[in-house]
Amino acid sequence: MAISPLSKNILSLFLKKVCPACGSSLVDGALFCPWCELRIDQCSEIHWSSTGSPFRNPSGLQGTGMTGVPVYSAVMYRGLPGEIVVRLKFNGEKHLAKAAAGVFMQYSMKLPGPGDILVPVPAGRKRKRERGYNQAALITAKLASMSGCRSLDILVKDDSPSQVGLSPSQRRQNVAGIFHMRGRCRIPGGADIWLVDDVATTCSTIDSAAGVLLDSGASHVLGLTLAYRKRTTDSIIHR
Ligand SMILES: [Zn+2]
Numbered sequence: 001m002a003i004s005p006l007s008k009n010i011l012s013l014f015l016k017k018v019c020p021a022c023g024s025s026l027v028d029g030a031l032f033c034p035w036c037e038l039r040i041d042q043c044s045e046i047h048w049s050s051t052g053s054p055f056r057n058p059s060g061l062q063g064t065g066m067t068g069v070p071v072y073s074a075v076m077y078r079g080l081p082g083e084i085v086v087r088l089k090f091n092g093e094k095h096l097a098k099a100a101a102g103v104f105m106q107y108s109m110k111l112p113g114p115g116d117i118l119v120p121v122p123a124g125r126k127r128k129r130e131r132g133y134n135q136a137a138l139i140t141a142k143l144a145s146m147s148g149c150r151s152l153d154i155l156v157k158d159d160s161p162s163q164v165g166l167s168p169s170q171r172r173q174n175v176a177g178i179f180h181m182r183g184r185c186r187i188p189g190g191a192d193i194w195l196v197d198d199v200a201t202t203c204s205t206i207d208s209a210a211g212v213l214l215d216s217g218a219s220h221v222l223g224l225t226l227a228y229r230k231r232t233t234d235s236i237i238h239r
Contacts, residue, residue: 003192020099021080031102032080039079042107043228047200048069049207052168069195069210071203071223074108081227085198088135097135100198100226101142108224112194113150116168121209122179124159128145139226140196149194155187168202168231175208200225216227 019033052066206223
């Protein structure tokens with residue numbers, strides 16, 4: 001049956017694309033509306049997981065005996081990305097996982113490609129039970145479908161106190177030894193493994209989780225977070 005012009009107009013109203021952050025109308029192909037886009041800053045530094053320090057060229061560290069992995073963050077935490085993280089994490093707005101994955105694709109300096117494996121940084125059992133989901137796993141699933149990668153949920157995490165409010169050295173102690181391989185899961189040989197999380201601050205969480213993957217046979221591990229949060233200037237809601 002042919003659709004009348006009136007029905008088409010009504011249908012287009014329902015199908016109208018809206019900005020996932022603020023609900024205003026969206027230009028075809030855009031991730032956010034122009035106003036929201038203005039509140040996103042790309043992260044132009046790579047951080048080294050064992051120190052949290054920025055590096056311009058991670059390959060320059062090979063052979064220096066330094067442990068750790070490079071951590072790529074798509075954008076800075078301040079502005080819209082921080083709001084997206086808080087709404088996704090604490091307000092149950094799971095639809096924002098798709099927008100977050102889009103931010104990776106649009107802003108990250110380096111992206112996983114086909115053949116690479118994405119591993120979400122897991123949440124502790126208690127936290128996951130309270131929240132009902134792990135936001136890093138939601139983002140990872142969307143990113144896997146956008147980038148053509150496989151996503152493998154092969155890590156588990158012991159319950160630990162929140163990292164919020166801790167000093168860098170306390171953060172490292174807090175996450176030391178809390179990640180483990182899930183059951184009899186194995187790491188596929190030869191693939192680049194990307195550990196995906198929402199926020200990096202000191203990179204200590206990525207460092208601890210990456211250590212488990214490397215100890216379990218991974219040949220190349222990288223960190224990939226949506227946002228990089230500077231400890232001194234950006235705040236995070238603590239609930
Ligand atoms: Zn908007």
